[in-house]
Amino acid sequence: MRLGLQVPNFTWPNGQSQLGDTFGLIAERAERAGLYSLWVMDHFFQIRSVGPSENEMLEGWSALAFAAGRTNRIKLGTMVTGVTYRHPGLLVKTATTLDVLSHGRAYFGIGAAWNEEEHRGLGVPFPPLAERFERLEETLQIALQMWSGDEKPYHGKHYTLERPLNSPQSVQKPHPPILIGGSGERKTLRLVARYADACNLFTFPIPELRRKLDVLRSHCEAVGRPYEQIEKTTLGRMHITRDGRDGSLSPQAAIDQFAALAEIGIDQALFSMPNVSDLEPFDVLANEIVPVVEKIPVAGRS
Template structure:
C-alpha cells in the first residue's frame, strides 16, 4: 500500500509571499519521505469545515503544474475536480499537458462537486445535482476518448466537441479517479469509466467495507473486474503515533485499499515528515502488489 499527501490549508505565517517557499519545502520533504503522490483539493475558496472563504486557497492545476516542474517522483492529481469547473475538452488538455511535462505522473481526479457557494460567488454556473451527474458521465466519456487518441466528434446532452484532437498525447494515459461515496450513481460511474475510486476513510471499518462491497456489486453489474479498480481513501493523519498508524493502515490494507491519502496536522512542520518516512516504510509491504495505475 502507498501513501499520498493532501493539503487543504495554506494559512501559513508570512502571508502570500511565503506560501510558495513553504509549499515547496513541504513537498520536498514529502518526496524525500517516499510519499507516492500530491493531491491538492480543487476548490476556489477555503471549504467551510476548515475556515472562512477569505482564507488562502490556491487553484489546483496551477499548483500541480508548479509542482511538476520542481519534483521528480511525486505523482500529481486533484482531489477532486468539480465537473462543472472546466469544460471537459479544456480539462483533458490540462491533464495531458501536465502528464507530458511531468513525464507521465498526472491523474485525473474528478467528481460531481458540491460547493455551490464558491461557484455562485465567482459566477460559475452550478447546475442541479442530476445535471452535474449527467455532465460527469459525459466528461468521463470525453476524457477516455481524448486520452485514447480518438478525435471523432462527440455529441452528448450537455457537450459537443467537433474535433477533440489531443496532441501531444499523454506520456502515460492518466488514470481516472472518481471521488464520492454515492452507492448508485457515483459507484456506477467508477465501475464503467474509472481506473480508481476515492472514498472518505470512514471511522468504522465495517462501514467502509460495505461501501467497497457495493462497488464490487457495481463492477459485477457492468462486467468489470473489481480488482481492476485502484481503491483509495482520504482521511486526517491524526496523532503521530506509529503503532496506532500501523494498525490503522493494516485495517485499510485488509479491506483492499491501495492508496491512503492523508491530510497532515501541519504540512509546514518538517518534523512530521520524519514520521511519514517511517510510516511509508511500514505500510509499503501491506496489501496487494502495486496496481499498474499507481506507477508512472
C-alpha cells in the same frame, strides 16, 4: 500499501508572502519521505470544513504544475476536480499537459462538484445535482475519447466537441489514471465501475468502508468489470508526531490505522496533516512509517 499526502489548506504560520516557497518545500519533503502521491483540492474558495472562505486557496492544476517542477517521482492529482469548473475539452488538455510535463505523473481526479458558494461567487453556473452527474458522465466519455486519439465529433446532451483533438497525447498509456471521488452508491460508484481506474472514499469506520467496497464490487459485476482493476483509495486527516503528544498519532498508531485499511483492500491511503508545514511529520514518515507501510500486503492483491 501506498501512502499519499493531500494538501487542502494553504494558510500557514509564515504567511502568504512565503506561500509558494512553503508549498514547494512540502512537495519536496513528501517525495523525499517516500510518499507515492501528492494531491490538492480543486476549489476556488476554502471549504467550510477546513476554514473560512476568505483563506488562501490555490487553483489546483496550476499548483500541481508548480509541484511537478519541484519534484521528480511523486504522482500528482486533484482531489477532486469539480466537473462544472472547466469545459471538458479544456480540462483534458490541462490534465494531459501536466502528465506530459511531469513525465507521466498525473492522476485525473474528478467528481460531480458540490460547493455552491464558490460557483455563485465567481459566476460559474451550478446546475442541479442530476445534471451535474450527467455532465460528469459525458466528461468521462470525452476524456476517454480524447486520450484514445479519436477525433470524431462528440455530441452529448450538454457538450458538443466538433474535433476533440489532443496533441500532444499523455505520457501514461492508455491515459492518466481516472479517479472518481465520492461514495454515492447509486451514481458515483456506478460511474467508477464503468469508467474509472480508481475510487476515493472518505475514511469511514471500517464496517462502512467494507460495505461501500461491496457496493462497488456489485456495480463492477453488473458491467462485467473486474473489481480488482480498480485502485481503492481513502482520504482522511492524520496529525502525526514523533511521540503521539497532545492527542496526535504516534508512528505505530498511524501504521495500525493504515494496516486496518489494507486488510479490507484499500490500495492507497491519502491523508492531510494539520502540521504539514513542519518538518517533523515528514521525518517520521520517512524513517518510521513509510518503510513499514510499503511492506503491508493489501487484501485481494497478489
